[in-house]
Amino acid sequence: MNYIGEHLWAAELGRGLTAFSFVFALLSTFAYYSKGEDWKTVGRLAFRLHAITLFGLIGTLFFIMANHYFEFDYVWKHTSLDLPPRYLFSAFWEGQEGSFLLWMFWNAILGWVLTYTAKNFEGPVVGVFAAVQAFLVSMILGIWIGDYQLGYSPFNLVRELPENLGLPWTQFEDYLTRFPNFMDGSGLNPLLQNYWMTIHPPTLFLGFASTLIPFSYAIAGLLRKDYTSWISSALKWSVFSVGILGVGILMGGAWAYEALSFGGFWAWDPVENTSLVPWLTMAAGTHLLLIQRNKGGVMPSVLFLLIISFLLVLYSTFLTRSGILGDSSVHAFVDLGLSGQLLIYLLFFTLGSLGLFLARYRGLPKKEKEDRMDSREFWMFIGALVLLISGLQITLSTSYPVFNKLFGPEGLIHLYDENKVLNDPIKHYNAIQVPFAIIITLLIGAGQFLSYRQTSSKLFFQRQITTLVATTILTGLSAWALDMWNPMYITLMWTSYYAVIANLEFWIRWGKGQWNFAGASVAHVGFGLLIAGALVSNANKDIISQNRTFIHEDFPANENLLLSLGDTVEMGKYWATWSGQNEEGYYINYELEFFEEIDGKLEAAFNLSPRIQLNERMGNVAEPSTRHTLTKDIYTHVTYADLRTEEERGTDEWKNEFELELNVGDTHFLYGKYQLELDTLVVDAPHSEGELDYAILGAGLTITTLEDSVYKVMPVYAVQGNQAQQVDAEIKELGLKFSFDRINYESNKPVIIASEHTEAEVPFILVKAEVFPWINLLWLGSILMAVGTGIAIAQRVKRERK
Amino acid sequence: MKNSQIAIIIAIAVLIGFTLVNLGNSATYSSFADASLKQGETTTVIGYLNLEEPMSFDAKTVTLTFAAKDKKGNASTVVYNQPKPQDFERSEEITMTGYATDSAFIATDILMKCPSKYNEQNEVDSDKIYK
Numbered sequence: 001m002n003y004i005g006e007h008l009w010a011a012e013l014g015r016g017l018t019a020f021s022f023v024f025a026l027l028s029t030f031a032y033y034s035k036g037e038d039w040k041t042v043g044r045l046a047f048r049l050h051a052i053t054l055f056g057l058i059g060t061l062f063f064i065m066a067n068h069y070f071e072f073d074y075v076w077k078h079t080s081l082d083l084p085p086r087y088l089f090s091a092f093w094e095g096q097e098g099s100f101l102l103w104m105f106w107n108a109i110l111g112w113v114l115t116y117t118a119k120n121f122e123g124p125v126v127g128v129f130a131a132v133q134a135f136l137v138s139m140i141l142g143i144w145i146g147d148y149q150l151g152y153s154p155f156n157l158v159r160e161l162p163e164n165l166g167l168p169w170t171q172f173e174d175y176l177t178r179f180p181n182f183m184d185g186s187g188l189n190p191l192l193q194n195y196w197m198t199i200h201p202p203t204l205f206l207g208f209a210s211t212l213i214p215f216s217y218a219i220a221g222l223l224r225k226d227y228t229s230w231i232s233s234a235l236k237w238s239v240f241s242v243g244i245l246g247v248g249i250l251m252g253g254a255w256a257y258e259a260l261s262f263g264g265f266w267a268w269d270p271v272e273n274t275s276l277v278p279w280l281t282m283a284a285g286t287h288l289l290l291i292q293r294n295k296g297g298v299m300p301s302v303l304f305l306l307i308i309s310f311l312l313v314l315y316s317t318f319l320t321r322s323g324i325l326g327d328s329s330v331h332a333f334v335d336l337g338l339s340g341q342l343l344i345y346l347l348f349f350t351l352g353s354l355g356l357f358l359a360r361y362r363g364l365p366k367k368e369k370e371d372r373m374d375s376r377e378f379w380m381f382i383g384a385l386v387l388l389i390s391g392l393q394i395t396l397s398t399s400y401p402v403f404n405k406l407f408g409p410e411g412l413i414h415l416y417d418e419n420k421v422l423n424d425p426i427k428h429y430n431a432i433q434v435p436f437a438i439i440i441t442l443l444i445g446a447g448q449f450l451s452y453r454q455t456s457s458k459l460f461f462q463r464q465i466t467t468l469v470a471t472t473i474l475t476g477l478s479a480w481a482l483d484m485w486n487p488m489y490i491t492l493m494w495t496s497y498y499a500v501i502a503n504l505e506f507w508i509r510w511g512k513g514q515w516n517f518a519g520a521s522v523a524h525v526g527f528g529l530l531i532a533g534a535l536v537s538n539a540n541k542d543i544i545s546q547n548r549t550f551i552h553e554d555f556p557a558n559e560n561l562l563l564s565l566g567d568t569v570e571m572g573k574y575w576a577t578w579s580g581q582n583e584e585g586y587y588i589n590y591e592l593e594f595f596e597e598i599d600g601k602l603e604a605a606f607n608l609s610p611r612i613q614l615n616e617r618m619g620n621v622a623e624p625s626t627r628h629t630l631t632k633d634i635y636t637h638v639t640y641a642d643l644r645t646e647e648e649r650g651t652d653e654w655k656n657e658f659e660l661e662l663n664v665g666d667t668h669f670l671y672g673k674y675q676l677e678l679d680t681l682v683v684d685a686p687h688s689e690g691e692l693d694y695a696i697l698g699a700g701l702t703i704t705t706l707e708d709s710v711y712k713v714m715p716v717y718a719v720q721g722n723q724a725q726q727v728d729a730e731i732k733e734l735g736l737k738f739s740f741d742r743i744n745y746e747s748n749k750p751v752i753i754a755s756e757h758t759e760a761e762v763p764f765i766l767v768k769a770e771v772f773p774w775i776n777l778l779w780l781g782s783i784l785m786a787v788g789t790g791i792a793i794a795q796r797v798k799r800e801r802k
Numbered sequence: 803m804k805n806s807q808i809a810i811i812i813a814i815a816v817l818i819g820f821t822l823v824n825l826g827n828s829a830t831y832s833s834f835a836d837a838s839l840k841q842g843e844t845t846t847v848i849g850y851l852n853l854e855e856p857m858s859f860d861a862k863t864v865t866l867t868f869a870a871k872d873k874k875g876n877a878s879t880v881v882y883n884q885p886k887p888q889d890f891e892r893s894e895e896i897t898m899t900g901y902a903t904d905s906a907f908i909a910t911d912i913l914m915k916c917p918s919k920y921n922e923q924n925e926v927d928s929d930k931i932y933k
Contacts, residue, residue: 370804381806381809382809385813388813396817396820396821416830418831418832420830423845423846423899424844620889639884640859640861640885764861766864
């Protein structure tokens with residue numbers, strides 16, 4: 001059958017390019033690992049053809065998305081006609097297929113750059129790239145081998161999906177115009193329609209892609225048994241990797257803080273954890289590369305760290321894309337059924353690289369002379385080791401779902417009967433990672449006063465007298481100002497200030513304040529500030545929306561404040577009013593006005609508008625609104641609001657119907673404001689000739705308000721034969737109505753329905769407001785880290801040119 | 803023995819230590835029945851909302867009360883002193899962390915799994931298409 005209106009050429013082109021891209025990647029791998037200059041030329045050509053076909057296929061996918069060809073599953077799932085063009089990129093990498101393409105895109109660019117810069121290491125280095133690309137392209141191949149689908153193509157037509165094959169609608173050649181479903185796609189998830197989604201994934205994936213370069217150099221070195229000539233190149237790229245990956249991760253944190261209501265920038269979610277771990281090991285590897293270049297003797301550790309950094313990226317990919325995190329993460333990908341392929345990808349590189357490492361281990365250059373305990377390199381080594389343990393601890397705790405799959409009740413090797421889980425992940429990670437952060441920041445500081453090879457202890461202390469005094473004074477002042485006396489926190493504060501000041505001092509002492517030498521110092525200062533900012537803003541977080549009326553010790557109930565429309569309530573040192581709401585696209589904005597008390601008068605301070613996104617796909621989502629000031633942020637979000645439309649709320653005068661079953665003498669606390677009691681039940685039920693003529697029942701109710709006003713009413717229920725009738729009772733002053741609905745014949749209790757008059761009900765919302773003090777330190781630190789690594793790379797490139 | 807080797811051995815020991823601590827500390831998914839045997843102890847129960855029983859949310863006291871059943875079929879009343887999560891009624895599965903008391907399970911944290919959250923709910927629905 002010839003279907004009308006389909007753009008089959010695009011499907012053919014896209015799939016064709018995918019297939020060629022895959023074949024070229026394989027060819028390139030093979031050629032690069034064959035001996036001879038000719039083969040190298042073939043490998044390079046094949047890699048570039050792979051990259052060109054890859055760019056072509058990315059372009060094709062962009063084209064069909066931009067033109068809304070809704071017969072394509074990927075287009076239909078991720079775009080819609082009303083999607084603003086600026087979100088096209090976000091839509092492109094919203095799905096697994098697109099984000100794989102983003103990753104491959106960066107790998108292709110970096111690989112291409114390496115065909116120029118890697119010089120005589122081009123063969124084995126770009127060869128590894130080609131192999132990785134072959135695996136990645138296979139994820140989107142979408143070809144069937146018997147009953148097994150290899151990869152999941154973004155060029156699948158909706159009608160070709162297995163679940164749609166043979167369905168009646170596929171029998172119409174004009175299905176695209178016949179069925180309204182194909183007129184418009186389901187669009188980009190509104191939650192992802194913001195600029196963070198445009199910048200965060202490309203940065204993070206560039207970070208992921210960049211971990212492959214040091215890995216490739218390590219593999220190349222092992223293959224050639226060359227453990228010297230690639231160190232400088234690998235070092236430059238590993239600094240790049242630390243910088244970009246760090247920025248990518250922190251952007252995710254900034255996104256969470258700015259636009260999502262997770263309540264902070266870091267939640268120890270598995271997806272966050274598994275992207276942090278490669279950064280930790282890459283940072284460790286970079287520092288060891290430095291030692292190796294300056295002094296040598298740490299080759300085995302360097303190789304190990306560079307290798308596992310990339311392997312941990314693969315592990316992260318496996319966790320977030322195989323569906324295994326389902327129960328424990330809020331933002332893992334939808335499972336595409338690629339878990340088998342992902343596992344093979346992970347195992348191939350893990351076994352291959354670690355196997356090669358172990359095979360070569362005996363021949364690796366080892367230390368000739370032992371490091372002295374007073375040398376800089378010894379403590380840098382310890383620092384790298386601590387980063388590694390910290391990363392492995394996070395990996396271990398994040399891997400519970402994997403352990404459950406392997407050893408749990410339905411596991412491969414049955415070791416325990418109940419699936420294991422972390423009850424309070426945030427507490428768990430903080431408890432373990434804070435001590436690590438203390439050691440790391442301490443070493444970052446102390447290392448600056450140590451020299452390579454050896455340092456006399458006199459010199460070590462002389463150098464840092466000023467720093468120690470300044471750090472201690474600053475810590476004392478901060479602790480006093482913030483009233484923060486937890487010994488663990490004070491220690492971390494001291495060590496992170498120490499790291500900051502020591503590095504500043506080092507830069508002034510050795511770098512003479514010149515930008516050329518600032519790279520490492522600026523990055524270290526940034527790291528220290530980041531840790532200090534994270535500590536202070538979290539440990540001193542103040543929830544100002546305390547609900548004073550219903551204080552319940554240890555109950556978090558008091559963290560949400562009820563704001564009735566127009567009412568002004570106290571919130572920390574502020575007063576807040578909910579003055580109204582307005583709708584804007586997917587959003588309902590809630591207008592909050594904040595006032596400050598100045599000389600006994602309330603003065604307008606600032607306005608915030610936290611909002612709720614009406615999101616049919618993910619469920620409605622609260623988005624925070626934050627007042628930024630230099631020393632603190634005031635972060636608010638709406639935790640409860642009545643989202644029913646006028647229609648759903650109904651035009652009824654009466655609402656909040658509430659059914660009560662009461663015995664005489666029973667009481668009930670109604671609507672949180674009235675005490676209701678059934679005093680009497682009046683019954684008039686005459687019989688004649690054994691038959692019930694009729695029955696009239698009256699329920700005598702007493703209603704007591706919180707102000708102790710007492711009202712008495714009697715709703716009536718009458719029944720004759722099959723006919724029943726009610727006479728309702730109203731209390732006009734309170735806007736209450738009672739209806740004697742029926743007798744429950746099972747419990748023999750009268751059933752009363754209470755309802756409230758519309759006007760008696762004032763609209764309200766619940767708001768949670770938190771103050772994050774000094775969170776700007778965290779952002780400043782992040783920026784300095786990025787700038788510092790940038791300077792460091794520029795330094796290295798410059799030095800190489802000389 | 804070299805200093806760096808000692809450091810590596812210490813590192814390995816620390817890591818093994820963490821593994822043991824983890825195994826000791828980690829809880830298992832529990833049931834309401836188990837939870838009520840260990841009143842006051844924090845556990846995690848996976849269950850689902852029982853919509854046949856009444857559910858109430860009192861905004862003034864920020865108390866959500868609902869009936870839930872765990873995977874083994876034990877029923878319990880659950881009290882959650884947080885604002886009612888959006889689309890709570892639509893949840894397919896609820897992960898409740900909290901502790902049992904005589905009268906109810908007090909949840910301190912709730913994670914919901916909504917049908918729409920994981921599947922994108924945009925399969926072409928042939929019923930819809932024939933309208």
